[in-house]
Amino acid sequence: MTDLVELAGRAVAQAVASSGGDAEAYTSETEDREVRVHGGEVESLTVATRRGLGLRVWIDGRVGYGFGTDLSAQGLEAIALRAVEAARVADGDEFARPPGTAAEVPAVTGLSDPSRAEWSPARIAKLALEVERSALGADSRVAGVEQAVYFDSAERVAISSSAGNGGEYETSSCYAYLQALAEGETGRETGLGFDLARGPAGLDPTSVGREGAARATEMIGSTKPESRSCPVLLDPTVAASFVGLLGGALGADVVQRGRSPLAERLGEEVAGEAFVLHDDGLEPNGFASAPIDAEGTPRRRTALIEAGRLQTFLYDSYTAQRGGAASTGNAGRSGYRSPPGVSASNLIVSPGSASLEQLLQEVGEGVFINDVAGLHSGVNPVSGVFSVGASGRAIRGGALAEPLREFTIASDLVSMLRAVRATGSEPRWVPFGGSVSAPPLLIGEMMVSGS
Amino acid sequence: MSHGVEPLEPAIAERVLARALAHGGEFAELFAERRGGLTLAIDESRIESVQSGAEEGAGVRVLSGGTTYFAHVDGLGQADLERAADEAAAALRGDRAEPRPLQAVASIPLPIEQRPEDIPAVRKADLLRELDERARSAGGEIAQVTASYGEARREVSVANSDGLFSSDNRTRVRIGAQAVARRDDRVETGAETLGAHRGFELFDDDPVSIAASASRKALTLLDAGPAPTGSMPVVVAGGFGGVLFHEMTGHGLEADHVQKGASVYAGKLGELVAQPLLTAYDDGRLPGEWGSDAIDDEGAATQKTRVIEDGRLVSFLYDRQSAARDRVASTGNGRRESFRHLPIPRMTNTYIAPGEGEPEAIISEVKKGFYAVSFAGGQVDPATGDFVFGVNEGYLIEGGEVTRPCRGATLVGNCLQALAAIDAVGNDFWMKTGMCGKGGQKVPVGTGQGHVRIASMTVGGTEA
Numbered sequence: 001m002t003d004l005v006e007l008a009g010r011a012v013a014q015a016v017a018s019s020g021g022d023a024e025a026y027t028s029e030t031e032d033r034e035v036r037v038h039g040g041e042v043e044s045l046t047v048a049t050r051r052g053l054g055l056r057v058w059i060d061g062r063v064g065y066g067f068g069t070d071l072s073a074q075g076l077e078a079i080a081l082r083a084v085e086a087a088r089v090a091d092g093d094e095f096a097r098p099p100g101t102a103a104e105v106p107a108v109t110g111l112s113d114p115s116r117a118e119w120s121p122a123r124i125a126k127l128a129l130e131v132e133r134s135a136l137g138a139d140s141r142v143a144g145v146e147q148a149v150y151f152d153s154a155e156r157v158a159i160s161s162s163a164g165n166g167g168e169y170e171t172s173s174c175y176a177y178l179q180a181l182a183e184g185e186t187g188r189e190t191g192l193g194f195d196l197a198r199g200p201a202g203l204d205p206t207s208v209g210r211e212g213a214a215r216a217t218e219m220i221g222s223t224k225p226e227s228r229s230c231p232v233l234l235d236p237t238v239a240a241s242f243v244g245l246l247g248g249a250l251g252a253d254v255v256q257r258g259r260s261p262l263a264e265r266l267g268e269e270v271a272g273e274a275f276v277l278h279d280d281g282l283e284p285n286g287f288a289s290a291p292i293d294a295e296g297t298p299r300r301r302t303a304l305i306e307a308g309r310l311q312t313f314l315y316d317s318y319t320a321q322r323g324g325a326a327s328t329g330n331a332g333r334s335g336y337r338s339p340p341g342v343s344a345s346n347l348i349v350s351p352g353s354a355s356l357e358q359l360l361q362e363v364g365e366g367v368f369i370n371d372v373a374g375l376h377s378g379v380n381p382v383s384g385v386f387s388v389g390a391s392g393r394a395i396r397g398g399a400l401a402e403p404l405r406e407f408t409i410a411s412d413l414v415s416m417l418r419a420v421r422a423t424g425s426e427p428r429w430v431p432f433g434g435s436v437s438a439p440p441l442l443i444g445e446m447m448v449s450g451s
Numbered sequence: 452m453s454h455g456v457e458p459l460e461p462a463i464a465e466r467v468l469a470r471a472l473a474h475g476g477e478f479a480e481l482f483a484e485r486r487g488g489l490t491l492a493i494d495e496s497r498i499e500s501v502q503s504g505a506e507e508g509a510g511v512r513v514l515s516g517g518t519t520y521f522a523h524v525d526g527l528g529q530a531d532l533e534r535a536a537d538e539a540a541a542a543l544r545g546d547r548a549e550p551r552p553l554q555a556v557a558s559i560p561l562p563i564e565q566r567p568e569d570i571p572a573v574r575k576a577d578l579l580r581e582l583d584e585r586a587r588s589a590g591g592e593i594a595q596v597t598a599s600y601g602e603a604r605r606e607v608s609v610a611n612s613d614g615l616f617s618s619d620n621r622t623r624v625r626i627g628a629q630a631v632a633r634r635d636d637r638v639e640t641g642a643e644t645l646g647a648h649r650g651f652e653l654f655d656d657d658p659v660s661i662a663a664s665a666s667r668k669a670l671t672l673l674d675a676g677p678a679p680t681g682s683m684p685v686v687v688a689g690g691f692g693g694v695l696f697h698e699m700t701g702h703g704l705e706a707d708h709v710q711k712g713a714s715v716y717a718g719k720l721g722e723l724v725a726q727p728l729l730t731a732y733d734d735g736r737l738p739g740e741w742g743s744d745a746i747d748d749e750g751a752a753t754q755k756t757r758v759i760e761d762g763r764l765v766s767f768l769y770d771r772q773s774a775a776r777d778r779v780a781s782t783g784n785g786r787r788e789s790f791r792h793l794p795i796p797r798m799t800n801t802y803i804a805p806g807e808g809e810p811e812a813i814i815s816e817v818k819k820g821f822y823a824v825s826f827a828g829g830q831v832d833p834a835t836g837d838f839v840f841g842v843n844e845g846y847l848i849e850g851g852e853v854t855r856p857c858r859g860a861t862l863v864g865n866c867l868q869a870l871a872a873i874d875a876v877g878n879d880f881w882m883k884t885g886m887c888g889k890g891g892q893k894v895p896v897g898t899g900q901g902h903v904r905i906a907s908m909t910v911g912g913t914e915a
Contacts, residue, residue, distance in 0.1 A: 038711060044519035044793060047538045051525055052506065067504040069525040078505070086501035089491060089572040093499065121542045146713045146834060181713065181834055188715075190834045224909070227680050257495065258595060259631065337504060377828030377841035378861055382631055383638040387678075387861040387911055389830070389839025406837060408861045408911025449680045449861075449911035 002029060002051070004158035005168050007071060011055050012160050015080040019087070021059035022098045023080075024161040024295060027071075028052065028336055033121065035128040035150045042125050043147075054336035055083045061092035065339040098163035099317035099327065105291050105298050110284035111171045113199025116152055124150050127205050128176065134209025135180040135193065141220060142213045146190065148178035152200060157290070165296040173287050175431065176203050180212035184220030191215025192237075192371075196287070196431055215370065218393070222403035224450035225394065231366035231421075232409065232446040233359055233395065238369050239349065239438040240430035243277070245379060245386075246413060247344030247434055250279075250304055251330070252319035254342075254381070261384030261413050262310060270310045271417035275441070276350035277305040279314060281329055286346030288332070288435040294340040295331040302328045304347075305417075316342045344434055351439040352423035359424055359442050361398035367448055368393040368400060369409065375433070384413030387449075407450035411443075419444040457618045458507065459483040459608035461553045463529055467511065468550040468612050471536040475545020476513040476520070480611040481536070482748065483509040483527055484790040488603035489572070493579040495595075496587075501572075510790040511535040514772070515543055523791050550612035558745045558752065560620040561738070563650035567602035567624050570651045575600045578626065578654060582662040586630045589666030592673060594633040598662065601625050605789075609750035617750035623648050623741065623895060625884065628662040632669035639675070639858065641668025641843070646884040646895070649739045668825070668844050671856050678860030678910060679847060684820035685862065685908040686813055686848065691825050691883035693898030696731065697801050698829040699838045699866040700724075702889070704733075704758050704766075705784070705796040706773035708833045715836035715867050716764060724764045725870050728806050731759040733768055735783055735799030741884035742800040742897035749785035749794050756782045758801075770796045788892040795890055800897030806876025810902040813875045815851035821910050822846040822853050823862065836866035861911040869905055877901030 008025035015023035034046040053076070054067040064087025068079045119127075132148040152174035159166040177194035193212030195203050234242070254260040262270065271277075281299030283289055293299055295317055303311045315323065316331035319342055332343030354362070369392040378388040387410040394401040411419075424440035464481050471479035487505035491498060509532050510523035522538035524531045567575075582598035601624070608618040625646030632639050643661040647653045687695055700716075708714040716724065735753030737743050744753055749771045758766050769777070770785030773796055786797035814822065822845060829840035842860040846853045882899035 042518045044521055045542055046521040046523075046793070047541070048523045048791065049525070050791070054504075063499065063501075065500075065502040067502070067506075069506040069508060082503040082505070085572065086489075086491075086503045089576050090499055090501045091497040093497065144712060146711055179834075188835050190832055337506075339500070339502065373830045373832070373837075374828070374839040374841055374861065377826065377830070378839070379841075380638075380640060380859075382640050385859050387841065387859045389837075389861060389863050389911070391837075406863050406865065406909065408839070408863055410859060410861075410911065449909075451682065451909070 004029060004156055005160060008158045008160035011053055011076050011079065012162050014076050015055055015057050015083060016162050018080055019057055019059050019084045021057055022162045023055060023057045024098055024159065026054045026159050026294065026336055028155055028157045030153060030155045032153045033124060035125045037128045037132050037148045040129065045121055045125065052336040053079060054339065055079050056339050057083045057087050058096055058098055059087045061094060061096050062087045062090040063096050064090055067337050095318060095322040097321065098161050099165055099295050099297055101164040105167055106282060108282050108284065108289055108291050111169065111289060113172050115199045115201050116154055116172050116174065119200045124200055127200060127203065130205040131176050131178050131208045134206040135178055135213045138210045138213035139217045141182045141184065141217050142180050143183035144181045146179040146181055150176045159292065159296040161296060167292045167296055169290050171290065172198050174200055174203065176205060176208050178208060178212045180216040182216035182220055186221055189216045189219035196429060219391065219403045219405060222405040224406050225367060225404045225448055226451060227449045229445055229447050231363045232443045233363050233366065233368045234441045234443065235370045236428040236438050236440055237430050238372050239441040240436035241372055241375055241433055243347050243349055243436045243438050244433035247347045248381065249384065249413060250314050251342035252313040252315045252323055255313050256319060256322055259382045265310050268310055269308045270414055271305050271308050272420035273308045274352055274422050275305060275417055275420040278303055278348045279330065279344050280348050281345035283346050283348065285429060286435050287431060288345040293329045293331040294333040297327045297329045297331060299329040299345060314342055314344055316340060346435045346437065349423060349427065349438040351425050351427045353425055354422050355425055356440060359422060359440055360395055360400065362422060362442060363395045364398050366395045367404065368395050386410065386412065407448055410447045410449065416443055416446065457608050458485045458527055458606050459610060461555065461616050463532065464610035464616065465550065465553055467532045467536045468610060470533055471511050471513050471540050472548040472550055472612060474540045474543035475548055476515040476543060478514040478612055479550060480512050480609065481509060481532065482790055483608045485606045486604065486789065488601065490599065490601040491575060491579065492597060492599040493583045494597045496583050498576045498579060508790045509535055511539040512793060513539045513543065515545065519793065521793050551614035553610055553616040554614050556615060556617040556750065558617050558619055560745050561648050561743060563622045565651040567622065567651045578658065581659045582626065582628045585659045586628055586662035586666045589663060589670060592632045592634055592670060593630050593666050595631040598628040599626065607748065611750065615750045617746050619745045621648065621744055622650055624651060624653055626658060626661065628665040630666040630669040632673050634673045637673055639669045639672035641665045641672065644884060646741050647739050648741055648743045671844065672858050675856035675858040678845065678857035679821060680910060682907050682909050684817045685905045685910065686817060686820065686822045687903045688824040689879055689901045690881045691898060692823065692903065693802055693883065693900040694826050694829055694885060695840060696803050696900060697798060697896065697898045698831040700870055701798045701801045702831055703833045703836065703866060704768050706767040706769045706777065707796050709767050710773055710776055713834040719764050722764055723762045725759055725762040725873055727762040728876050729759055729762050729873055730804045731802065732757055732804060733798055733801045737800050740800045740882060740897045741895045747783045747785045748787040751781045751783045751785060753783040753799060768796050768798060770794050786894050788894055792892045797889065797894055798887065798896050800882065800899065802882065802899035803876060803903060805878050805880040805901050808875040808877045810877045810879050813877055813902045813904050814848060814853060817848045817851060820848040821860065822848050831866065838866060839863050863909045863911050869908055872906040873903055874906045875904040877903065
């Protein structure tokens with residue numbers, strides 16, 4: 001195994017020597033496996049290894065970034081050269097400097113499941129086939145499965161900086177999902193089922209298949225709802241998608257640049273009291289958890305919305321410098337190819353006390369949303385105004401009624417949060433658009449556009 | 452990044468392919484790639500986020516009995532390639548198969564006049580400063596401007612056990628501008644991009660006009676009222692308006708979806724799916740276009756494929772594997788984001804061919820309707836055909852005239868119905884660039900059309 005800390009240290013030394021500035025290296029080594037099955041057969045089995053290094057340099061307030069996959073002495077030299085040349089093109093920024101040394105790095109356990117390595121390709125293929133089989137067996141109206149997928153990953157990360165901070169950690173993750181197809185008289189419906197865990201032993205393949213089958217079959221015979229303004233109940237996957245968007249709007253980078261609907265609302269009432277939100281980079285069940293963030297600052301738990309009020313924004317070291325605040329350990333990056341930027345770690349919406357049945361009763365007459373589409377094209381991230389495609393069920397007399405599709409829901413992020421009347425008691429981890437744990441959310445009123 | 456040397460030597464490729472078939476398999480392929488690029492941005496009138504990188508690696512796949520065994524590694528050393536071959540073959544248990552000797556197929560990469568890596572980085576920074584100034588010059592209500600520049604180069608080689616050996620060298624450049632306009636509590640954004648499979652010569656002809664366009668869109672939206680709600684005729688403008696066709700029809704024509712029964716177009720080959728006024732193509736050879744390449748990522752020459760002829764569905768889009776299943780030839784649509792991905796059927800440049808309608812008449816024939824000029828993006832479920840599009844520039848049509856701008860509109864519908872409802876195709880035509888996501892892979896695609904009218908479609912608005 002490569003000594004990643006030593007490698008990162010060499011890259012930093014190389015960059016400091018050639019630029020006279022500061023430098024920080026992030027290096028990672030990843031092993032991935034993926035199985036795709038279709039029609040009872042293994043469609044593909046992928047085994048992959050990835051390693052690379054990204055180097056951020058600061059030269060008199062100018063920041064540059066270089067990355068590469070060639071980690072030989074010559075390769076590191078080329079990466080350093082690219083980063084230094086990049087910095088020379090950038091304009092100076094008075095707040096740009098490497099993060100200071102961390103006081104204490106917390107210990108986080110349970111981020112890695114060693115059992116992953118013990119599961120052979122044949123065994124994970126069997127798991128993926130079981131996911132598909134359980135969807136097909138769950139309901140006679142399930143006509144097929146578009147694809148069932150198993151994926152796992154183990155990653156080692158090391159960070160080193162000329163300013164002294166850094167560290168290393170290992171994580172593993174795995175998930176399974178499928179898209180089930182149900183055939184009804186009025187046409188075809190699809191339904192997603194998924195599960196996630198640190199290792200394959202933590203997955204429940206049967207529940208993934210059953211969920212996909214249930215979501216597809218319940219949509220059979222769906223119609224368009226009438227356009228109206230009414231109470232709306234979001235299922236945890238939909239709630240999580242919106243919370244992911246909210247996490248983006250809470251980043252100090254977009255706030256400082258005036259591109260967030262939450263800018264200048266610190267301390268204000270931005271949500272119904274039932275909506276309590278934390279960012280928690282240390283929660284063992286959260287896939288974004290690690291002892292340190294993407295620039296070596298300790299991860300931590302941060303209250304974002306409590307008692308309906310906005311408590312703080314999310315900071316990395318740059319936005320903290322600029323905003324006269326402390327980093328909340330929210331530097332993130334999508335691997336060695338990208339420099340760190342502000343991002344939420346695990347966003348956790350506190351569960352309430354109401355069961356799904358109680359929430360439906362509270363709604364009385366309204367719409368249950370179990371899927372949204374076009375979240376990235378239908379949302380204005382600056383104003384928070386959105387209009388997105390949706391599907392779900394009517395709620396009549398406090399219970400789920402006929403399926404609905406081909407309609408849109410529209411509001412803006414803050415109005416929606418303020419309209420949260422209750423949260424359900426059963427949260428779920430959802431990996432779409434970040435790592436989010438959310439219960440069902442009851443929104444008092446929202447515009448539904450159908451026919 | 453080294454220049455002019457193909458990422459793969461045939462002699463080494465032959466050895467790696469033999470190793471990949473050491474435990475059997477009907478087909479083996481080695482895809483090697485060097486990729487590099489530079490991106491920079493301007494924000495708050497300051498050049499930042501300057502990033503430069505280079506990566507190299509390879510992917511090996513072995514097909515055996517309907518299963519694809521795939522492994523990819525970083526690095527192009529012989530040991531790296533052999534490790535990928537061994538890992539791909541590891542789960543196979545058959546007898547050794549022999550690859551055919553490699554025969555190089557000549558392909559001519561798309562011409563690049565000014566290699567972006569030969570242009571000093573300060574000129575790219577200056578281009579961003581010009582975009583920033585031009586966008587801000589649109590007026591005091593423009594509160595913020597961001598712009599970005601990106602250049603990317605991919606040198607790829609494909610070798611397979613059928614004896615194919617082919618290489619390509621691809622350079623793309625793209626700029627984008629985004630403006631935020633503010634009036635009291637109203638905040639609106641506008642964006643525009645310009646990109647091509649070309650070199651820095653793309654920027655010879657007033658590239659900065661995209662910044663003016665981004666500002667104009669944002670300012671227009673400040674005056675926008677709520678969008679209408681309900682079913683009505685919708686006129687879609689050309690260029691990026693073509694993303695509607697891309698999403699609602701193009702994806703359903705990709706043969707992998709069709710063969711899994713996960714496309715609403717399955718079983719409809721030869722049938723009328725649109726009115727006879729509609730003909731459409733996928734063309735991976737359009738000179739300089741964003742979605743063009745000399746070869747696809749399986750080494751097949753790219754081509755112009757007619758998919759709809761006078762309203763009749765005439766072809767799907769195939770990669771090697773889906774073509775073999777249907778016993779037809781690949782249409783050169785086997786694409787992959789990088790050596791870290793398996794090739795799958797993907798669109799290249801997909802467009803509705805110009806028709807006979809006058810754009811003015813297409814609008815003036817509408818009593819009450821919606822005019823969608825550009826989309827923020829869209830999404831479709833190929834299996835059900837349900838789609839949704841966010842409109843970022845849209846107007847009301849009243850009494851045959853485009854009246855006021857609307858914000859927050861969404862178009863929702865079903866592919867088969869919406870395609871059949873196209874009752875006018877304009878004689879104007881232009882193309883736009885996009886990044887298309889499928890199966891976790893993003894590839895550059897072109898979309899295009901002139902003005903197109905859909906007789907009836909659901910507009911999900913913000914009007915109560």
